[in-house]
Amino acid sequence: MKIQISLFYFYHIPNLITTMQPMYRTILVCILFCIFISGTAQSLSKNKRMLDPQPPGMVLIKSGSIEFNQLLANDSIIDDPLYRQGASFSSFWMDKHEVTNAMYREFVVWVRDSIIRERLADPNLGDNELFKIDQDEYGDPIPPYLDWSQKIPWKNGSDEELAAIESLFYMDPISGEKRMDEKQLLFTFEWFDSYTALKYGRLLSTDKAASIRITKDTAYFDTNGAIVTETIERPLSSRSDFIHTYIIPIFPDEYCWITDFRNSNNSMLVRNYFTHTDYNEYPVVGVSWHQAMAYCQWRTMMFRKGNAKTGIDLSEEFRLPTEGEWEYAARAGNNKARYPWQKEDAAFCQSCFVGNFKPGVGDYTSDGALTTSRKMNYQPNAYGLFDMAGNVSEWTASAYFEAGHSMASDINPFITYRASQSDPDHLKQKVVRGGSWKDVSQQIRSDLRGYAHQDAAHSFVGFRCVKTVVDPRKQ
Structure with missing residues (x-):
């Protein structure tokens, strides 16, 4: 019945328009145009809703590229471009701060x-x-x-x-x-x-x-x-x-x-x-x-349950960032940045610190915190991310190998190894990044790598989540 009605209008509306007076014809055409625009807008709105919105507590890290080993090369005796390696990344969402106790x-x-x-x-x-x-x-x-x-x-x-x-x-x-x-x-x-x-x-x-x-x-x-x-x-x-x-x-x-x-x-x-x-x-x-x-x-499960009837694209899971994603986000796409705050040191002045770390020998408190600090206690980097240096080191999804980035692709690099129960301990190491409250300023630099055993739990290691962006307009 619905199809028959649609066909009726399809065949007869043009005839009705041609037989109408000019003024009424104009009004009818305007009404039909508005109906068409409204339907198109609803369709676009529905399609837009199907793509991923900003997850709560996350910021968008837009796609871009970075050179990984530039700082290490500049700091060494040999500054050889052959030692430098770069990579490009797709856009992803990232927690603006580390996962809290709450x-x-x-x-x-x-x-x-x-x-x-x-x-x-x-x-x-x-x-x-x-x-x-x-x-x-x-x-x-x-x-x-x-x-x-x-x-x-x-x-x-x-x-x-x-x-x-x-x-x-x-x-x-x-x-x-x-x-x-x-x-x-x-x-x-x-x-x-x-x-x-x-x-x-x-x-x-x-x-x-x-x-x-x-x-x-x-x-x-x-x-x-x-x-x-x-x-x-x-x-x-x-x-x-x-x-x-x-x-x-x-x-x-x-x-x-x-x-x-x-x-x-x-x-x-x-x-x-x-x-x-x-x-x-x-x-x-x-x-x-x-x-x-x-x-x-669990966070993925809760997110999908809460959005099951909204039409939001739920294909991508919350996950740990890869090592490359973490460094790209920490340096805010800046090849020359030693720290997330775009400065060459970890303090604005002798007593003004921009992160939570160990300022001196036996000195944990000059930066305002003895151990960990409250979330967002210091200024964010250019991408709006807090504590990408210091506070706590952060787990990544990447397996740790000394060769590091040289083993990976230059597009969305990811080195993964799912260790079995019988594997030796050195194959169960995962990359941690960012340094922590117990580390000196040289150890919280954005380009330095660390590692920890996947089964170990430490008072200086936490994590934050990321989620791959689906919407091509956010790339």
Whole structure:
């Protein structure tokens, strides 16, 4: 019926226009033109909505190029252009500041509540079927998932429900306080390795697939409830080979303040840095590379859930920046910049500092902070990014090899290596960048590389997220 009406207007409107008086003809043409423009605008608006808007808390790093080794060459005895290497980058979004304790604590609380909801729905524990949805709106069975609209009965639940909740807590034998059992805070997720899938996926339907061996990370609980992590090596057989499963303990290592500094009394920070609200806006530390990756996956999941019905392009995930992206963003595209603030030193004057680092021998406080500093406490760089030098070093997605940039492409360079459980430690190093509050000014330069073991957690290493830009108009 709709098509018939459309065809009627298509064939008869021209005839109506030609038979009308000039004044009415002009009015009708104007009305039709306005309708056409309105429809076109709505169509364009809808298409625009499909592209990625600015994620909360992020700034746009537009595409450009940079020379990596120029500063190192100029600082050395040999200033040889052959040692210099450059690269170009696509646009990406980047957190304007490092992930804070408050931001990471949202992740911890979500994991806590999801575990409690699972136990409340478990017939052997809480035995409340309302906490899981296993039917669609038509009553047909579907894979069960948690119902987050159901409130957790912290105080007024049944005996079974309260027991299920209490199973995540314990009584401290010294203080007598009820504490959350941090070891139970496990985040299970699947990660699709799109980089490797794009590289080898096209060969699945060819004879070459059997000759390609892939490594697949998997994790599960054994009969005793312990986490078993394995890396399986086998011939490529299907796209599921690019899906990796991880079970990550996500609570930060609060004891890093003691293990990082021998014979140092930092017990106050152990007790308060992550949990006390006064430290909400300070960068989270004590997180490993795997924990940072887990946070990125959770943030992607929350972003997609919140925008599922908006039409926004959700194809790109939140992730850690590559080493090259991090340096390009830190130097704000300036080949000659030693520091993010475009100056040759780390102070405006003898007592005016532009970043959080170690100004002198035994001196951590002249820059205004003993350890970490509050987010956005110093001026941003030209791209609007805060603390790209000092405060905390930052995890990147890149594997660490001494050859560095010379191994990578000159367009969107990325050196990746997914270490297996049996690999030696030197293959489990990841690049960290930016220097930290414990480093002297020479060690927080934008061109200097650092590394840390992927399973290590330190009081001077944090992270920030990036997200690849989809919209070609932002390139």
